[in-house]
Amino acid sequence: MIIHVNDLKEFNEKIASGRVLVDFFATWCGPCKMLAPVLEEIDQRQEAGDLLIVKVDVDEASDIAMKFGIQSIPTLILFEDGKAIDHALGYMPKPQLLNFLK
Numbered sequence: 001m002i003i004h005v006n007d008l009k010e011f012n013e014k015i016a017s018g019r020v021l022v023d024f025f026a027t028w029c030g031p032c033k034m035l036a037p038v039l040e041e042i043d044q045r046q047e048a049g050d051l052l053i054v055k056v057d058v059d060e061a062s063d064i065a066m067k068f069g070i071q072s073i074p075t076l077i078l079f080e081d082g083k084a085i086d087h088a089l090g091y092m093p094k095p096q097l098l099n100f101l102k
Contacts, residue, residue, distance in 0.1 A: 001043065001052060001053070002039065002040065002043050002053040002054075002055060003052070003053070003054055003055070004054075004055045004056075004057070005054050005055070005056055005061070005064075006056070006057060006060045006061040006064075007061070008061075008063055008064055008067070011054070011056065011061070011064050012082075014052065014054050015054070015079040015082055016081070017081055017082065018050065018051075018052060018080075018081065019048075019049070019050065019051045019052070019078070019079070019080050020051070020052045020053075020054055020078075020079040020080075021039075021048070021051055021052070021053050021054070021076060021077075021078050021079075021101065022053075022054045022055075022056060022076065022077045022078075022079065023035065023039060023053065023054070023055045023056070023074060023075075023076055024056050024058050024064075024065055024070045024073055024074060024075040024076075025055060025056070025057060025058065025073055025074050026057060026058050026059050026073055027057065027059070029073050029074065031073075031074055031090055031091040032073055032074045032091075034091050035074050035091050035092070038092075038093065038094050038097055039053055039055075039097075041094065042094065042097065042098065042101075047098060048098065048101045058070055058073060068084075072089055072090075074089075074090065074091065075087065075088070075089055076088045076089075076097075076100070078100070078101065086100065088100055
């Protein structure tokens with residue numbers, strides 16, 4: 001499931017348990033627009049197992065972006081039970097993204 005979060009409290013609740021991929025993006029960002037359908041396809045086909053995808057618009061939730069030091073977008077951060085375990089910058093094609101999620 002893909003959800004959009006702009007509130008820090010809700011964000012912290014969503015990443016607290018399980019595997020969560022956070023996509024920091026902006027609506028005006030070209031590579032972000034390219035990444036969005038890749039994330040949607042992975043989510044719809046459940047190709048990453050029991051993964052929650054959270055999208056954070058850096059323009060609407062600058063406090064969350066600042067908390068994680070986001071300086072370029074798209075930035076993906078993979079959380080497991082509330083702890084950031086990996087991150088990636090920029091667009092990546094589906095095979096590379098699936099490999100990142102392993």
